[in-house]
Amino acid sequence: MADPQGFLKTRERELPRRRPVPVRIRDWKEVYEDQPVPELQRQAARCMDCGIPFCHSGCPLGNLIPEWNDLARRGEWREGIERLHATNNFPEFTGRLCPAPCESACVLGINQQPVTIKQVEVTLVDRAFENGVITPVSPERLSGKTVAVVGSGPAGLATAQQLTRAGHTVAVYERADQPGGLLRYGIPEFKMEKAVLDRRIGQMKSEGTRFRTGVSVGTDITWADLRKRFDAVVVAIGSTVPRDLPVPGRELDGVVQAMDFLPPANRVALGQSVEGQVTATGKDVIVIGGGDTGADCIGTSHRQGARSVTSLEIMPQPGLERSGAHPWPTYPMLFRVASAHEEGGDRVYATTTSEILGDEAGRVRALRVHEVRMGERGFEKVEGSEREIPAQLVLLAMGFVGPQAEGLLEQLGADRDERTNVARDGHFMSSVPGVFVAGDAGRGQSLIVWAIAEGRSVAHEVDAWLMRKPSRLPRPVNPTDRPLMV
Secondary structure, three states: OOOOOHHHHHOOOOOOOOOOHHHHHHOOOEEOOOOHHHHHHHHOOOOOOOOOOOOOOOOOOOOOOHHHHHHHHOOOOHHHHHHHHHHOOOHHHHHHOOOOOOHHHHHHHHHHOOOOHHHHHHHHHHHHHHHOOOOOOOOOOOOEEEEEOOOOOOHHHHHHHHHOOOOEEEEEEEEEOOOOOOOHHOOOOOOOOOOHHHHHHHHHHHHHHHEEEEOOOOOOEEEHHHHHHHHEEEEEEOEEEOOOOOOOOOOEEEEEHHHHHHHHHHHHHOOOOOOOOOOOOOOOEEEEEHHHHHHHHHHHHHHHOOEEEEOOOOOOOOOOOOOOOOOOOOOOOOOOHHHHHHOEEEEEEEEEEEEEEEEOOOOOEEEOOOOOOOOOOOEEEOOOEEEEOOOOEEEEOOOEEEOOOHHHHHHHHOOOOOOOOOOOOOOEOOOOOOOOEHHHHHHHHOOHHHHHHHHHHHHHHHHHHHOOOOOOOOOOOOOOOOOOOO
C-alpha cells in the first residue's frame, strides 16, 4: 500500500527544472532536465491511494494511477511499467504532451498541489526503454484478417498496435514521409524529441505492424479500393481543417496557418531542407490563439530568432485559482505558463482582430485590434480600445473544425455529422459496414489521451466485428460510465 503519511512528509510539488531560457532557445532539445530519482520517488509517495481515486475519473484511459505511483515509490520499475502499459500504449507521449486532467482530479489537489502524475508516468516508461524492459509483443497466432489504418497519429498507432497484437495483419497508411502524424511534424522537438516516437515505431514494426508512408489515401489509392483490399478499414485522419480568420486583409502575404508554419520548422529542426519555408527570423510575430498550438508557434518563433512575439486571445485572462464554474475534480481554466511563454513575448487577453493591414507590396505590416468584453449577446467591443500592433508574420492557431475528408464521402460514401466529423455509431463504425472511425476524425479536436483511448476502443470493436465474437482486447474505461451496482 502507499505510504499513509507520504503527502504529509512531502508537501511541496516538485517537477524537473526547465533548462535556462538563454540556453534552450538556441537549440531544439526538450526543455526539461532529468529529475533525480529520489526526488521523483518522494513525489510519487505523495499519492494517497485514495479509497475513491478521482484521478481515474479524469483519465479517459482509466490509468491505474495509484498502483504505478506506489510501484515507482518503491523502485519496482518493471512492475510499474506493466501496470502503466495495461491501459496506455504510449505513456511516453501522454507523459510529455497531455494536459493531465488526472492531476486536476487528484484528491490531494483539494487543498494541496496535486501529485506529479505525468512525471511519474514518463519516468516509468523512459527508464523501461533505457533498461531494455520494453520489447516487442508478438501475437500468439495470426487470424488471417487484414486491417488498413489510415493515419498514423496517436489514435491510428494505438489502433494498429492493439490489432496487431490480437493477430490481425495491419497496414498503416500515412501521407507524410515518416509515420507519426502530427506527433512527428506538428509537435516541436522542444516538447517531444522524435527519437521518443521512433523507438515506439520500431517496437511496432518488430511486432508486425506494416507502415505505408508517402501514400495519400483518396489520391494515390482510393478509399473504395482500400475497402475492397482489406477486411476492415479504420479512419484515423485527425481533425486538420484549420479555423480561419474572416477579416479584411486575411489574404496578405505573411498571414499563415499554424500548421503551414510548424511542420516545415520541425523538418528543418530535424535536419531536413524545406524550400520556401516561412520563418519568424527578425520579424514581429503575432500568434492568434492561446492554446497548445499557439504555444508551439511561440516557442518555435523564439528559436528562429523573432524580433518580438505577441500572443492574442479573445477570452479574458484566467485566474490563478479554481473558479466556481470549475469545481474540483473538473479540469479548470487557469492561467498557465508553458515553457514557450516563459521564453518571452507578450500575452494579450480579451482582444480580437478587426483588420489585417498591409503595405504597398501586399505584405502584412500590422494588426488592428480592439478589446472585448462579454455582453448579453456575446463579445462586445470596448469603445476607445482600438490600436495597431506591428507584425510581419501573423500565425493563426485557433483550432480545427473537422477532418480533411476530400474523397472520403465520394469514394467511400461515409456520412458526416453536424460538426463535419465522420459519423459513427456506438461501436465506432461509420455508415459504411466495416469502416471504423478513431480519434479526432470522429470525435473532433481533442486531447492526445482521448486519441489513444479511442484507438484502443476502436481496436476492441474491430476485433469483435472481424472475429464475430467478443473481443479479447480491453476497452478503456469511459469516465462518463456509471459504476455498476452489485
